[in-house]
Amino acid sequence: EVHLVESGGGLVQPGGSLRLSCAASGFTFTDYWMSWVRQAPGKGLEWVANIKYDASKMNYVDSVKGRFTLSRDNAKDSLYLQMNSLRPEDTAVYYCVRARNESEYDYFSSWGQGALVTVSS
């Protein structure tokens, strides 16, 4: 069974930094693109970024380009999201997500429980 567990969320001041982690288990981590999807309080879903299984390619939503960096450690079956220059509008639950297939263009079949990031002074 696919299991995704996020950690590292918390309260941070505007302009600050935070690093989210996602521990994956139950599947061959090195076979899959991985994504982060966020959800602001009471709002809808927004895809943030994804990373290829060998970390050779990443994609980001425009609103986080230059501020967020996605990485992975395949030896540890872990995904990371380094978030810098955080803004109040980055406040959200961040979900670690795996697609069903080994493709960049795919639907999201497995979701973690999410990590809450709050950006506020």
Added chain:
Amino acid sequence: DIVMTQSPDSLAVSLGERATINCKSSQSVLYSPNKKNYLAWYQQKPGQPPKLLIYWASTRESGVPDRFSGSGSETDFTLTINSLQAEDVAVYYCQQYYNIPPTFGQGTKVEIK
């Protein structure tokens, strides 16, 4: 970016009745070489992560009750919940995965009348 627009934003349906949610994409999500529509539907209950219901516009995810069905092609899609049950109260999202960035509709809240 492809814009996904759902309608209505919310609806109230009596138990046992049908709920219909529409989703429109700003451009076609039909990939001609494989004739697949890159469109998925998710269900989200309060305090939970989204759950995949439908992919390729009409393929039901394993374990999803058959009262849930998806239809449509190119730019217009529908999620139908036949014989609404109390446990179907949730917010439903459509999502295109034809392009990067993948984008979601704004969500449709389904309640019991």
